[in-house]
Amino acid sequence: xxxxxxxxxxxxxxxxxxxxxxxxxxxxxxxxxxxxxxxxxxxxxxxxxxxxxxxxxxxxxxxxxxxxxxxxxxxxxxxxxxxxxxxxxxxxxxxxxxxxxxxxxxxxxxxxxxxxxxxxxxxxxxxxxxxxxxxxxxx
Amino acid sequence: xxxxxxxxxxxxxxxxxxxxxxxxxxxxxxxxxxxxxxxxxxxxxxxxxxxxxxxxxxxxxxxxxxxxxxxxxxxxxxxxxxxxxxxxxxxxxxxxxxxxxxxxxxxxxxxxxxxxxxxxxxxxxxxxxxxxxxxxxxxxxxxxxxxxxxxxxxxxxxxxxxxxxxxxxxxxxxxxxxxxxxxxxxxxxxxxxxxxxxxxxxxxxxxxxxxxxxxxxxxxxxxxxxxxxxxxxxxxxxxxxxxxxxxxxxxxxxxxxxxxxxxxxxxxxxxxxxxxxxxxxxxxxxxxxxxxxxxxxxxxxxxxxxxxxxxxxxxxxxxxxxxxxxxxxxxxxxxxxxxxxxxxxxxxxxxxxxxxxxxxxxxxxxxxxxxxxxxxxxxxxxxxxxxxx
Numbered sequence: 001x002x003x004x005x006x007x008x009x010x011x012x013x014x015x016x017x018x019x020x021x022x023x024x025x026x027x028x029x030x031x032x033x034x035x036x037x038x039x040x041x042x043x044x045x046x047x048x049x050x051x052x053x054x055x056x057x058x059x060x061x062x063x064x065x066x067x068x069x070x071x072x073x074x075x076x077x078x079x080x081x082x083x084x085x086x087x088x089x090x091x092x093x094x095x096x097x098x099x100x101x102x103x104x105x106x107x108x109x110x111x112x113x114x115x116x117x118x119x120x121x122x123x124x125x126x127x128x129x130x131x132x133x134x135x136x137x138x139x
Numbered sequence: 140x141x142x143x144x145x146x147x148x149x150x151x152x153x154x155x156x157x158x159x160x161x162x163x164x165x166x167x168x169x170x171x172x173x174x175x176x177x178x179x180x181x182x183x184x185x186x187x188x189x190x191x192x193x194x195x196x197x198x199x200x201x202x203x204x205x206x207x208x209x210x211x212x213x214x215x216x217x218x219x220x221x222x223x224x225x226x227x228x229x230x231x232x233x234x235x236x237x238x239x240x241x242x243x244x245x246x247x248x249x250x251x252x253x254x255x256x257x258x259x260x261x262x263x264x265x266x267x268x269x270x271x272x273x274x275x276x277x278x279x280x281x282x283x284x285x286x287x288x289x290x291x292x293x294x295x296x297x298x299x300x301x302x303x304x305x306x307x308x309x310x311x312x313x314x315x316x317x318x319x320x321x322x323x324x325x326x327x328x329x330x331x332x333x334x335x336x337x338x339x340x341x342x343x344x345x346x347x348x349x350x351x352x353x354x355x356x357x358x359x360x361x362x363x364x365x366x367x368x369x370x371x372x373x374x375x376x377x378x379x380x381x382x383x384x385x386x387x388x389x390x391x392x393x394x395x396x397x398x399x400x401x402x403x404x405x406x407x408x409x410x411x412x413x414x415x416x417x418x419x420x421x422x423x424x425x426x427x428x429x430x431x432x433x434x435x436x437x438x439x440x441x442x443x444x445x446x447x448x449x450x451x452x453x454x455x456x457x458x459x460x461x462x463x464x465x466x467x468x469x470x471x472x473x474x475x476x477x478x479x480x481x482x483x484x485x486x487x488x489x490x491x492x493x494x495x496x497x498x499x500x501x502x503x504x505x506x507x508x509x510x511x512x513x514x515x516x517x518x519x520x521x522x523x524x525x526x527x528x
Contacts, residue, residue: 030276049519059297059395061289062342063281067266070281070496078282080290080390088390090277103297114279126280 003117006124014128016051016109029053029087037075054108054132055083062098069115077101081129095130106132142239143365144374144527147176148486152431153355154324159196160382161255165206167249168356168479176360177370180212184245189232189252190478195267196438197255206251218245225271226427228252229357229481229522230511234380237522241360252482253356262354267479269516273388273497285349286341287389287430287515292430293343295396301433303343305448307334308345309429310471312457317468319458319499324353324474326505338382353474357482359489364527373493376527378414381407382520389515401438401510408508412523416440418506419462419523421491423484426469426513432456435510436464439521465500481511481520492526 011017012030018032022045023038028130029051041115047115060079063070070076077093079101092109114126149171151164165188171248173180185343187206203219219379222232229252236250256264268516269277269284277287295301300411311331329347337345354422367374383403393399410416416439424439426432433447441462442450450456456464467487488507489497496504509522 004294058390059290059294061293061344062287062339063228063283064339064341065265065283065285066281067269067283068262071262073281075339078280078286078290080395090280090282090388090390092281104291119365124279128280 003122013112016053016127017048018051018085019046020049021045022047025084027087029083029089051083051085051087054106055081055102056094057105057107058082058088059103060093062100079129081107092128093130094128096128100131108132141174141243143240143377144221144364144367145359145377145485145489145524146362146370146374147172147178149173149175150254150322150357150483150486151355152322153353153476153483155257156354157257159354160200161193161202161253161511162205162209164255164354165251165253166210166355168253168358169206169210169249170337172249172360173332177346178247178360180210181215182247182250183215183217184247185239186217186249186251187232187236187239187454188219188223188478189222189229189481191223191225191228191254192267192270192477193255197258199360202408206253208404210347212328223253224518225513226425226477227481227494227511227513227518227520228435228478229483230509230522231382231481231518233359233485233522234382234520236361237377237380239339245422246362246366248360248361248374249358250482251358252479254477254478255354256352256475257354261352275495276388283341285344288428289341289344290389290427291395294428295433296394299448301445301448302481303335303408304331306343306348306429307435308452309426310334311470313426313449313465313469315498316458316466317472319470319497320473323345323468323472324351325468325472331407344428344430350470350475353476355474355476355479357486359485367527372528374527375489375492375524376526377522379408379410379412379523381405381411382518383407384518385516387514387517392516397444398434398438398512398516398519401435401512401521404519404521405439405510408521408523414506414523419508420506421463421466422510423467423469423510424464424510425489426465426471428513431512432469434463439508439510458499459466459502466496466501467500472510480507484509484522485512485522488524492524495496
């Protein structure tokens with residue numbers, strides 16, 4: 001993936017920046033330039049806000065067949081998270097055993113490495129989620 | 140708007156076709172359809188080809204003129220258009236061809252679909268399929284295509300009590316149907332135990348919950364209903380055609396256990412056809428994963444929401460059940476050459492309505508339905524077919 005393509009999205013991937021409609025107050029993640037509820041009335045009125053960073057698991061899967069970039073991480077957990085702000089997003093779950101994960105589990109965002117452009121390329125960072133109120137296991 | 144009929148069908152074998160190139164696959168399907176319709180190439184007015192990702196699978200874009208060219212039609216300078224809607228490419232190509240004939244713009248239209256998936260490795264193919272999800276907000280984080288359907292399955296199990304066995308019953312049934320289809324990629328029955336004990340792909344889905352990677356092509360010939368009798372004694376009329384779309388990313392859907400695009404496309408097609416779900420006797424639905432068929436039979440309103448899994452395990456969707464679903468073997472057993480799927484589904488329903496489905500013939504096949512999905516449900520397209528004689 002070209003560097004600018006990732007760089008453009010860093011505000012939302014690093015800091016969970018979302019958009020809030022200036023007309024109806026609805027929050028969207030990733031940010032949108034048009035509110036799906038207000039359409040034209042929202043254009044130019046979308047504000048940038050930061051999500052609170054925690055939510056709970058709506059559904060999840062343990063991935064065993066992974067694309068090349070994720071080969072070293074498998075098996076890993078991917079989940080759809082319902083954020084406290086009302087939006088949903090898809091993210092990996094870390095610092096959590098397969099047997100401890102469940103629908104409804106409370107999780108919080110954590111800033112992590114997402115991937116790398118080849119062996120010597122640029123490293124991409126962004127959010128992953130971990131169970132709330134737990135410290136990562138000691139190495 | 141004019142009534143439209145399918146007057147010819149043709150398909151290649153589905154599977155790992157090492158000795159056939161993309162262009163050979165496209166031509167073979169097209170010529171079989173032309174022969175079945177009893178038309179000559181010179182009568183063709185336009186060509187629509189469903190293809191998802193030739194650019195990534197064989198590094199070839201611009202495939203519609205390619206197929207027209209190698210079919211020997213370059214001198215006719217035909218309008219030839221590629222249609223892309225991920226897994227729904229074939230179905231949307233059919234809808235596009237239908238509109239072209241219904242509008243009066245063209246009389247004889249070929250709708251084809253083709254995909255050549257085995258010229259890349261399995262891992263790369265998985266990555267290409269995952270590109271039909273949201274690349275920036277799903278795939279980048281490691282969500283694979285199977286894992287997105289797995290999350291629908293997990294939630295469906297959580298909310299409606301759908302069981303692992305319910306899911307497995309879809310694969311068992313479709314392999315049983317596939318064993319009766321000489322064109323299917325897998326013509327062997329499998330047991331419930333085999334499905335349950337297969338290696339995991341993305342939990343709760345295992346290997347036998349997923350449709351395979353395939354090469355293959357399919358084509359149908361369309362013409363106005365009032366001319367169809369000149370070509371065939373058994374024209375099959377397209378009574379309804381509905382396309383619907385939804386958010387690209389699964390997490391943005393209203394409900395991840397319902398494909399709203401399927402619900403709406405189904406309602407649109409049935410409304411136009413003046414039919415109800417109860418009228419449908421035979422259906423080809425999009426079972427790229429076992430959970431997808433369970434959600435489809437619910438969202439198309441054959442069964443109440445949440446009851447699709449139990450209905451499948453009870454045999455209500457088996458051959459000559461309440462509604463015979465995926466008599467061809469579905470994507471699971473017939474194979475899933477992505478762009479060809481929607482057209483291959485139409486071919487199976489045409490065979491059923493003509494009474495040419497041999498060992499898998501449904502007894503009272505009067506009204507048929509085709510349901511084709513793109514991505515995780517960002518596109519759905521539904522057609523209703525009946526005999527027009």
